[in-house]
Amino acid sequence: MSSPTLQADNMKAFATGGMPRPPPPGVDLDRLAAKQANMMSQLTSAQAAVTATPFSGEEAAFESEVVRAEYEKLCRDHAALVQMGESYGGYDPLGKIAFLDALEAVEERWDTFFARFSLMGALNREFVEQTDGFLGSMGMSAADFRGVLREAHDLMRRDAEVERGAAV
Numbered sequence: 001m002s003s004p005t006l007q008a009d010n011m012k013a014f015a016t017g018g019m020p021r022p023p024p025p026g027v028d029l030d031r032l033a034a035k036q037a038n039m040m041s042q043l044t045s046a047q048a049a050v051t052a053t054p055f056s057g058e059e060a061a062f063e064s065e066v067v068r069a070e071y072e073k074l075c076r077d078h079a080a081l082v083q084m085g086e087s088y089g090g091y092d093p094l095g096k097i098a099f100l101d102a103l104e105a106v107e108e109r110w111d112t113f114f115a116r117f118s119l120m121g122a123l124n125r126e127f128v129e130q131t132d133g134f135l136g137s138m139g140m141s142a143a144d145f146r147g148v149l150r151e152a153h154d155l156m157r158r159d160a161e162v163e164r165g166a167a168v
Contacts, residue, residue, distance in 0.1 A: 009021050012089075012159075049133065049134045049137075050127070050130045050131055050134055051130065052124055052126040052127035053124060053127060054114065054117070054123055054124055054127045055071075055117065055122075055123070055124060056124060059117070059120075059122040060122070061116070061117065061120060061122055070113065071113065074106070074109055074110065074113060077106055077109075078106050078110070081099075081102060081103055081106055084099060085099070085103075093160045093161070093163040093164035094160075094164065096156065096157075096159075096160035096163075097157060097160050097161070097164075100153055100156060100157055100160070103153070104153065107149075
């Protein structure tokens, strides 16, 4: 079992109140703990590192009622999904799959919204610099981040499908 799989399994065990799995022979627990501490430090610093917002609300595009309504709906839908995600561990397998579908749909809507503003040159440059800098500090690009996110969603989807098969 690889270290990332062990970490994911133990995070799942923690979330469900289960016991963590012991590491396989040869895993350096001190190195793993240091790596996790570094990751947590980087995530904590992200909150301080990214202080700019992607839009000021003063962009010409926001003069359109359609754009404002789309943005407000996207923000509401995203916030609702974040709140729903707090209960993800209690969902049945089909609920987990439906949640992931909804999450990916909102991500696609954000991608489209951001792409339009990017093409117009209307994204807040400070926001772009801060997010690129933060991701770069972890050796990632925006595309790399999206790949990691995709892998996480695929893993969650596979787990839900396995759970679904076990429940049948």
